[in-house]
Amino acid sequence: MVNQRIKNMEEFASVSGLSRPTVSKYFNDPSSVRASTRLKIEQALEEFEYQPNIYAMNQNRKLTKNVGIVVPHLADPFFAEIARTIEARCIEAGYRPTMFSSYGDPAQEIEILSLLRSMKPAGVLLAPLGRLSDRSEIEKFCRDVPTVLFDSYLEGIGDAFVGSDNYSFVNQTVEYLTRTGEPPLFFEMKTPANPNANKRRQAYLDVMERLGHEPHVVKIDGEGWAFEEIGKRGAMAFLTKGDWPTNAILCSNDRLAIGFLAAAYELGIRVGRTPDCTLRLASNDDHPFSRFTCPSLTTAAHDYDSVSSASVDCLLQLIESGGKFSTRQEQLFEARLVLRNSS
Amino acid sequence: MVNQRIKNMEEFASVSGLSRPTVSKYFNDPSSVRASTRLKIEQALEEFEYQPNIYAMNQNRKLTKNVGIVVPHLADPFFAEIARTIEARCIEAGYRPTMFSSYGDPAQEIEILSLLRSMKPAGVLLAPLGRLSDRSEIEKFCRDVPTVLFDSYLEGIGDAFVGSDNYSFVNQTVEYLTRTGEPPLFFEMKTPANPNANKRRQAYLDVMERLGHEPHVVKIDGEGWAFEEIGKRGAMAFLTKGDWPTNAILCSNDRLAIGFLAAAYELGIRVGRTPDCTLRLASNDDHPFSRFTCPSLTTAAHDYDSVSSASVDCLLQLIESGGKFSTRQEQLFEARLVLRNSS
DNA sequence: ATTAAAAATTTACGCGCGGTAACATTTAAA
């Protein structure tokens, strides 16, 4: 008769000598019941195997403990890494995160938002696709669900934005390259989906003007999320054409740089800061792979931890404020220049 | 009065001129209602915004349409890629997948299984951590929830296993390396978490014996999932020590190989198949980055699509069979040798 | 010891849906 199967909270309350609502309160917040009551429940919990039915729990709750995390592409280690950190932070805070990735597809992004809506989440952390996103749909979503946007800035959408200060990124890399050699050209995709790319280009133009150098922007073809492949092809074209205006390259992001380095290697063009090298290369993001490229990549690093923590903190604040801020909040984090061997 | 807020299925049934049970049938299987009825509902669906409460839906259903996908480390692009494919297949089949990653932590793996249990999923696709997994907990889980294991083989656990034929992987790379030059040594971690690693080592030893060559296994230190870093350090030690028994290296997996190549580059040791190279390198997995390493990596490729499809198909069969197979099913897929520049 | 306030617990009700049986209606076949 010991360890009988507990079917529901009623039964569990009975074996722990309490009423069901008290047990219910415990599961929603253990500190909301008296210590002696808590003890009874926890003893029963050791003896009997029981966990509340999550569906029954959430069906009538005005606010679930669910949190949605949406990123544009989980197979991109940059997003995988940031999603992982955010996920951990949410769990620490007592929430139940669920991860979603639109894998670069705007239609899937909308589907995720629809699914999310039906999950009645306490809040959502959303890194949108960017240019490809259906702005009006996202706007509608943000009106109904407390949402903190991160990484990709969408003008005026969402209750808050947490991201990186693209100017700080580009400023540091351009200054470094210029200080230690020739000023760089800017290597990017022609029509980048991510809005950070546009800000980085603009920052490059600004910084170059401030430093009194002529800017050169190289725009390469390619659509989608295969950035390495796009970068490699673009670099192949660029490198075989010759007549480079400078020997220093600043890539818009690390994944393009990875492709660039692959192309340079295949063409036998040495990249690095030693005298035998013909090109120097720097980039932005501090992609997890950037320390294993050949040569290792000098890059402006995101403050992963700060962005993640700030995003989650901001969302928690938003939730506690009842889902609305009086004014839209924006938080930007500076880059940390990581010097490696590519420049 | 138009587009009034629909609160529940009763209301929605009323505005579509039907009874609630009929509408319920539609949402559980649109083809179970007459075409004319379907039309009525779909017209109402366009006019009014409504989707069933997923929590209320699942609370009494014996079997939800949920499917859990668990991988050991989502920040590893290999798993991100396979999870993505599996996710898509599940959605195609009309299921609602949820992704989980234990990020290399056995405790988190168990927590995921516990959470999954409470989600009453129709089935679970589980790639366990391997050596670090709590076998008995996983075994208990598999007794209660229809589970297909993939990628990592755990002896006798789960209703089915779908993975890659490690022998086929190693056999092809060893044969290729031997045919085109010296037979390789095997480069691996001392205590790999993933059981595939052990099978690959054994396969290496078998193939070398069959071909009549003396095997050499190089075991490097390191724990955790930072394989590139571990590979780089191990390669640094190996390469600086000199007196290599052969000029051909077979890495247990691509991530180690990526680290190896980074080390070789830093030491100025050229890797490749051209005469000016001192080492040749091959590996296993066809990691998404392996085509962008310097040099690009010759590797035995997983049949991502087949493994993903077979895993999902197998799970669907399992679900339709009521959650149990008469005998444990195992399915292995062969590798496809991808020749690139590293050997 | 008495009393009021605060905290904890219980009572009572409802949520939104799944499932079923008996009955009514439509559709397709004979």
Add this chain to the structure above:
DNA sequence: TTTAAATGTTACCGCGCGTAAATTTTTAAT
């Protein structure tokens, strides 16, 4: 036209829990 099969409706119950209001217990103050 008749008839049987397919589909839809009505009416009911149950699920496992949240939650507001009412009640009891505990704590703190007098």
